[in-house]
Amino acid sequence: MATSPKLDAKIPEGPLQEKWTRYRSTVPLVNPANKRNLEIIVVGTGLAGASAAASLAELGYKVKAFCFQDSARRAHSIAAQGGINAAKNYQNDGDSVYRLFYDTIKGGDYRAREANVYRLAEVSANIIDQCVAQGVPFAREYGGYLSNRSFGGTQVQRTFYAAGQTGQQLLLGAYSALMRQVALGQVQMFARHEMLNIVLIDGKARGIIARNLITGELERHFGHAVILASGGYGNVFYLSTNAMGSNATAIWKAHKKGAFFGNPCFTQIHPTCIPVSGDHQSKLTLMSESLRNDGRIWVPKKLEDAKAIREGRLNPNDIKEEDRDYYLERRYPAFGNLVPRDVASRAAKERCDAGYGVNATGEAVFLDFAYNLKYKYGMMEANRLGIKNPTEQQLKELGRPIVEEKYGNLFDMYKQITGVDPYENPMMIYPAVHYTMGGLWVDYNLMTTVPGLYALGEANFSDHGANRLGASALMQGLADGYFIIPYTIGAYLSNEIRTKPISTNHEAFVQAENEVKDQINRLMSIKGKHTVDHFHKRLGKIMWNKCGMSRNAKGLQEAIQEIRSLREEFWKDVKVPGTDKEFNPELEKAGRVADFLELAELMCIDALHRNESCGGHFREEYQTEDGEALRDDANFSYVAAWEFKELGNWELHKEELKFENIKVAQRSYK
Amino acid sequence: MKITLKVWRQKNKQDAGHFETYQLDNVSPDMSFLEMFDVLNEKLISEGKEPVAFDHDCREGICGMCSMYINGRPHGPLRGVTTCQLHMRSFKDGDTIVVEPWRSTAFPVIKDLTVDRSAFDRIIQAGGYISVNTGSARDANNILVPKENADKAFLAAACIGCGACVAACKNASAMLFVAAKVSQFALLPQGQIERKQRVLNMVKKMDEEGFGNCTNTGACEAECPKGISLENIARMNREYICAALTSEK
Numbered sequence: 001m002a003t004s005p006k007l008d009a010k011i012p013e014g015p016l017q018e019k020w021t022r023y024r025s026t027v028p029l030v031n032p033a034n035k036r037n038l039e040i041i042v043v044g045t046g047l048a049g050a051s052a053a054a055s056l057a058e059l060g061y062k063v064k065a066f067c068f069q070d071s072a073r074r075a076h077s078i079a080a081q082g083g084i085n086a087a088k089n090y091q092n093d094g095d096s097v098y099r100l101f102y103d104t105i106k107g108g109d110y111r112a113r114e115a116n117v118y119r120l121a122e123v124s125a126n127i128i129d130q131c132v133a134q135g136v137p138f139a140r141e142y143g144g145y146l147s148n149r150s151f152g153g154t155q156v157q158r159t160f161y162a163a164g165q166t167g168q169q170l171l172l173g174a175y176s177a178l179m180r181q182v183a184l185g186q187v188q189m190f191a192r193h194e195m196l197n198i199v200l201i202d203g204k205a206r207g208i209i210a211r212n213l214i215t216g217e218l219e220r221h222f223g224h225a226v227i228l229a230s231g232g233y234g235n236v237f238y239l240s241t242n243a244m245g246s247n248a249t250a251i252w253k254a255h256k257k258g259a260f261f262g263n264p265c266f267t268q269i270h271p272t273c274i275p276v277s278g279d280h281q282s283k284l285t286l287m288s289e290s291l292r293n294d295g296r297i298w299v300p301k302k303l304e305d306a307k308a309i310r311e312g313r314l315n316p317n318d319i320k321e322e323d324r325d326y327y328l329e330r331r332y333p334a335f336g337n338l339v340p341r342d343v344a345s346r347a348a349k350e351r352c353d354a355g356y357g358v359n360a361t362g363e364a365v366f367l368d369f370a371y372n373l374k375y376k377y378g379m380m381e382a383n384r385l386g387i388k389n390p391t392e393q394q395l396k397e398l399g400r401p402i403v404e405e406k407y408g409n410l411f412d413m414y415k416q417i418t419g420v421d422p423y424e425n426p427m428m429i430y431p432a433v434h435y436t437m438g439g440l441w442v443d444y445n446l447m448t449t450v451p452g453l454y455a456l457g458e459a460n461f462s463d464h465g466a467n468r469l470g471a472s473a474l475m476q477g478l479a480d481g482y483f484i485i486p487y488t489i490g491a492y493l494s495n496e497i498r499t500k501p502i503s504t505n506h507e508a509f510v511q512a513e514n515e516v517k518d519q520i521n522r523l524m525s526i527k528g529k530h531t532v533d534h535f536h537k538r539l540g541k542i543m544w545n546k547c548g549m550s551r552n553a554k555g556l557q558e559a560i561q562e563i564r565s566l567r568e569e570f571w572k573d574v575k576v577p578g579t580d581k582e583f584n585p586e587l588e589k590a591g592r593v594a595d596f597l598e599l600a601e602l603m604c605i606d607a608l609h610r611n612e613s614c615g616g617h618f619r620e621e622y623q624t625e626d627g628e629a630l631r632d633d634a635n636f637s638y639v640a641a642w643e644f645k646e647l648g649n650w651e652l653h654k655e656e657l658k659f660e661n662i663k664v665a666q667r668s669y670k
Numbered sequence: 671m672k673i674t675l676k677v678w679r680q681k682n683k684q685d686a687g688h689f690e691t692y693q694l695d696n697v698s699p700d701m702s703f704l705e706m707f708d709v710l711n712e713k714l715i716s717e718g719k720e721p722v723a724f725d726h727d728c729r730e731g732i733c734g735m736c737s738m739y740i741n742g743r744p745h746g747p748l749r750g751v752t753t754c755q756l757h758m759r760s761f762k763d764g765d766t767i768v769v770e771p772w773r774s775t776a777f778p779v780i781k782d783l784t785v786d787r788s789a790f791d792r793i794i795q796a797g798g799y800i801s802v803n804t805g806s807a808r809d810a811n812n813i814l815v816p817k818e819n820a821d822k823a824f825l826a827a828a829c830i831g832c833g834a835c836v837a838a839c840k841n842a843s844a845m846l847f848v849a850a851k852v853s854q855f856a857l858l859p860q861g862q863i864e865r866k867q868r869v870l871n872m873v874k875k876m877d878e879e880g881f882g883n884c885t886n887t888g889a890c891e892a893e894c895p896k897g898i899s900l901e902n903i904a905r906m907n908r909e910y911i912c913a914a915l916t917s918e919k
Contacts, residue, residue: 055804070725071791073831074733090811126807133807135800135860137815137824144814162824168732169827176799183795191788214780243727277700282708283729413731416755417702482804531715533708577715582682583723583781586715 004653007260007641010443011115016661020119023444024487028494035060038493039501041208041223042066043195043250046075047167047174047474048457049229051481054177057186059486061493064221065178065187066210068194068245068588073175076231076243077477080167081288081410082151083159084131084474086124091148095156097121102662104472107153107340108437108465109615109631110664111263113639113657115444116462123483124475128160130482134173138162151470152289153340153669159471164288164410170474174481193219194588195250196519197512198226198257198453205254205453206502209512213588216581218513220504224496225452225489228254229481232436232458234267236596236603237548238540240433241273241286247592248599251440251459259448260641260653262441262461264599265607268468268616269549270434271297271344274417275364284432285417287367288410289470292337294372294403295427297344299356299365301325306356316358316366316426327351335669342467342616342629343669345431349549350627352430359428368426373399431549435473437464437616438606441641441655445488446480449641452492456480461639466615520580523590528573532589535570539563539593539600547604552620556608560601564648567597602642602650609652612636624666633664671697671758674766675710677722680779687779689768699759703746704729704736706758724783731755731895734830737837738783739770744834744893752832752895772833774842776880787833789879790847796875797868798851800860819857826853828896835890835898841882846890848876849906850898856909866913873910 003009012019030038038061042053045067053065067075087100100121105112128146132138138160139147148157162169181187192213199207205226210219233248234240255261272287300306300316301323308314327347329336339347348365351357358364378395381402387394400423404411411422418428440448440455442462447454457477464472503509546559570593578584613622613629614636622630639655673694680687694713697706704726711721727735736753740746746756761767769783777785815823827850835846852869855861861868884903891900 051804058803069727069733069735070787071831073791074727074735076728076733079728079730079732088810126805128810129807130802130804132810132813133800133802133860135823135855135858137820137827137854137858138810139824140815140817140820142817144816144820145811162827165732165828168830169824172827176794177802177804179791179794180799180801182791189791191791241730243733244729245727278698280698280701280705280709282702282705285730412750413755416731416751417757419700419757419759486804529716531712533712575715577718577720583784585723586721 001638001654001656003656006653007655009655010445016114016118019115020122027487027491030490030494032060034497038224041221041226042229044229044231045072046077046231047171047477048481050174050178051478052227052229052456052485053187054181055482055486057181063187066190066193066195071191072178076246077171078168080474081164082290083161083166083471085158085471086128086160087121087158088125088128090146091157093156095158100124103154104469105662106667107469108467109667111614112463112465114659114661120463120476120479123479126483127478131170131173136169136173149290150293150338152338153469167474196516198254199508199512200257201502201508204451209516214583218516220509220513222502222504224493224499227454227456228459229456230459233599234433234436236600237433237543238536239281239284241284244283249592249595252595252599254453256644258450259453260441260643261602262639262641263438264603265617266437266466267433268341268435268437269345269431270341271348271431272367272429273432275359275428275430287429291367291407295367295369296326296371297328297337297365297367298324298326299351299358303355306358309358310360332669339669340467340469345549346618348431364428364430366426367429369403373403377402435468437468445491446485456485466617523576524580526574528575530573531575532586532593535574536593538566539597543600547607550618550620551607553608556604559604563601570597598647606640610636671763673697676768678770679782682781683778697758701758702754703756704754723781726754729754732830734832737772737832739772739837741768744837745895750895750897772837774836777833790831793848793872793875797871801864813859815858823854823857826850826902829898830896834893834895838889838893841885843884844876844881845884845903846898848872849902852906852909853902866917869909869913
């Protein structure tokens with residue numbers, strides 16, 4: 001297969017290990033005096049957006065940053081719990097840049113671009129340095145050195161963390177850097193603003209149309225370049241671990257104006273989330289992957305035990321050790337409970353589909369800490385204190401404070417949501433939509449197929465292939481923002497130093513604004529019978545059932561038809577209250593759901609065309625005899641980049657993936 | 671469960687505002703407080719009425735966006751819990767619940783239960799950072815931090831910037847919020863260089879934004895969903911006095 005001529009990834013020449021170094025030494029620079037005259041728009045203030053906006057401002061560019069929340073600090077990166085990977089090898093356990101690169105490529109089931117992933121692994125160490133310098137309070141050992149823990153899909157300890165709030169601490173670090181630049185006048189901050197369209201002039205990205213969410217006014221903003229760091233699109237499923245406001249509108253509007261969409265069907269379903277409790281459910285809550293360090297996942301071995309637990313007749317604590325099926329340890333002895341997320345999620349679904357689910361809905365498995373609490377931590381303490389032959393009760397009491405210190409906030413959250421105490425009873429968990437590996441296609445510079453338009457962080461498709469490893473999202477967001485875009489944007493802007501700011505009275509701005517006005521007017525004038533959420537929930541059900549943890553051709557074909565008719569119904573029957581010239585959260589949601597209703601179709605089309613299973617994309621028709629994903633490297637070792645033609649019509653372009661530094665193999669965690 | 675809600679409705683900043691009463695008949699104890707508001711809004715929209723505007727985003731207690739004053743307490747009756755993590759099982763069938771926005775001059779109402787907390791951003795802009803440009807950092811393990819200090823700094827840094835401390839305070843003081851940030855950096859070696867100027871600038875900005883003074887009541891600590899300790903205020907006062915007496919500016 002040959003790469004489409006429309007997809008030039010611009011990967012630098014030379015050996016993998018030298019590409020980034022050579023690139024940095026040869027990329028054109030913009031001198032400081034010219035930087036002052038160049039304006040950059042950054043949409044989104046999560047890890048990628050805030051770090052990019054701050055770093056670019058530090059270089060001297062004039063930056064305008066936008067977020068829909070009331071403050072840049074609220075972006076959903078804040079909710080990331082477990083940690084951030086970096087190839088520091090502080091633990092002396094054999095880690096290296098190559099190994100992080102290798103784990104990431106393998107974890108992504110060989111569907112990511114080598115050069116990008118290697119660069120990510122290379123800069124990972126700098127991220128930790130930067131964050132520590134900012135005052136991010138990472139966990140420490142008694143000697144004052146940084147502490148690490150393990151995450152799924154790896155056999156080294158390379159994850160840095162701040163209790164179960166790593167994302168919060170990293171984001172507040174990036175946010176503080178951003179606020180510093182705001183104070184210095186280098187960044188103009190637009191909170192409670194939502195980007196609703198991109199402006200192209202002579203084929204280049206030159207600005208955005210944003211809505212002031214408080215007044216409802218539409219605003220035109222010029223930029224020599226536009227960076228989208230607006231996050232992922234997991235909310236297409238309605239229920240996900242994303243924030244309520246997380247949306248695809250920025251990337252979708254860009255897609256409709258010419259930015260190709262890469263691998264839209266690659267969705268990450270996270271194995272350890274709190275199960276759905278009822279129809280009122282508005283979102284799902286993740287229980288950090290770090291819990292799999294010490295929690296063991298199981299279901300009963302006997303169907304009658306599972307049934308008795310579901311009906312409340314049996315307490316799981318009373319099930320004997322030999323009657324428990326630690327199915328991850330059984331199926332994957334080498335990685336056990338720390339297999340990658342896609343593998344763990346499918347294994348949970350397999351057990352529940354076979355009738356072993358343990359809550360009323362039949363869709364839950366146990367994540368149990370009792371064993372490690374007593375026999376790992378309790379025993380450790382008993383040894384330390386010189387207690388001989390401790391009783392079970394003693395072990396429990398001794399182990400608890402250690403578990404509290406490691407996971408206290410997560411246990412509290414679990415109890416708060418479910419009303420069940422996880423120190424006494426095993427947690428119940430089930431997979432839920434968490435992250436989207438797909439996103440706007442970008443080249444090595446992180447530029448989309450639209451010149452001057454960049455996509456960073458979860459908004460792009462680049463580094464995680466078909467499955468992202470735990471603690472790698474934070475790494476990628478900050479790598480893109482702190483250490484990659486500040487270099488790569490120079491390659492473009494060095495040719496723009498003669499471009500004077502373009503008036504926002506330019507016809508292209510007027511037209512882009514009119515498109516937004518038209519959509520808002522249409523939404524306001526339907527005055528139908530059903531609320532936005534009504535449609536969003538129905539879309540979510542279609543996607544979860546037919547384009548979720550496992551997919552098949554028939555289901556996907558049905559889903560495409562169902563999405564189309566739901567979209568039609570939405571545009572006839574949605575009800576948006578209030579007016580567009582005021583603070584109107586329902587109108588905001590309506591615009592986002594309108595975009596999800598289009599994106600969902602492309603996700604299904606992509607899932608249908610990819611006749612293989614890889615990572616999070618599991619096609620039931622393509623599996624090994626023991627139910628593992630069966631890739632088809634001969635035919636599908638490529639990035640699917642979709643070009644928007646008109647609604648319901650996309651053209652597929654392929655970027656061939658070449659693996660020159662890694663041996664492609666069936667992914668095995670056994 | 672049957673729940674009666676008395677909710678503050680205010681069209682915009684200029685409007686005087688008033689309470690409206692709503693009845694909900696099918697509230698599940700497993701619903702979060704905000705999911706109950708989702709149900710209320712669905713009902714209001716289908717009746718052709720204006721839904722209640724309220725801030726929320728992550729719904730897992732960490733973004734700090736949700737901000738309801740429930741039965742006279744920020745984030746409701748439980749300790750250590752944000753509005754989004756409060757569940758209806760904390761209430762009884764037949765309860766009447768009064769819901770208001772945060773009330774403080776420095777947090778003007780935008781609409782209904784939504785307020786403007788941008789004053790917090792401006793306080794951070796005044797000094798809530800360490801001045802380090804990207805790329806200047808040395809190897810992370812070259813900066814050693816005693817575990818005890820790292821842990822204390824983390825506990826202070828756990829502040830989510832929701833503003834419950836201000837809403838709880840009879841003086842609408844932002845001392846706990848500011849003290850948490852000042853403490854985080856005062857406890858870490860990285861924060862030493864700008865230590866004095868930081869506390870002076872942030873306190874000055876806090877006063878300019880119209881927050882009240884601290885009279886050591888401790889309501890902020892009691893209502894903080896993240897358990898930020900009053901110790902931080904004591905530390906900030908020490909930092910402030912020390913900086914004011916010794917600063918060379």
